[in-house]
Amino acid sequence: MTLIGWIIRFLAILLLVRLVMRFFAGIVRGYSLPASGQSRRSTSPATREGGHLVRDPHCGTYVPVGRALRDGSGDSTIYFCSENCRNAWSARKAG
Numbered sequence: 001m002t003l004i005g006w007i008i009r010f011l012a013i014l015l016l017v018r019l020v021m022r023f024f025a026g027i028v029r030g031y032s033l034p035a036s037g038q039s040r041r042s043t044s045p046a047t048r049e050g051g052h053l054v055r056d057p058h059c060g061t062y063v064p065v066g067r068a069l070r071d072g073s074g075d076s077t078i079y080f081c082s083e084n085c086r087n088a089w090s091a092r093k094a095g
């Protein structure tokens with residue numbers, strides 16, 4: 001048996017071990033994901049990354065609260081996506 005032969009055999013075994021390891025890692029990952037990974041991921045349409053979303057009552061668009069135009073104050077605050085919507089809303093409210 002030559003040295004090259006041993007190296008080739010060694011590499012073949014290494015490759016096989018790697019393949020088996022990856023196979024088992026995939027099984028473990030497949031088992032653990034549905035149990036713990038998905039339970040804490042609950043996203044509602046109104047809240048998303050980057051801040052709370054508010055709904056423009058005039059056109060129905062969701063706008064980040066930091067970028068929305070406000071009308072009113074406190075609990076009765078209404079948020080709009082643009083000045084056009086705010087004007088249209090207040091015009092409609094006035095009659």
Ligand SMILES: [Zn+2]
Binds near residue numbers: 056058060061081085
């Ligand atoms: Zn709007």
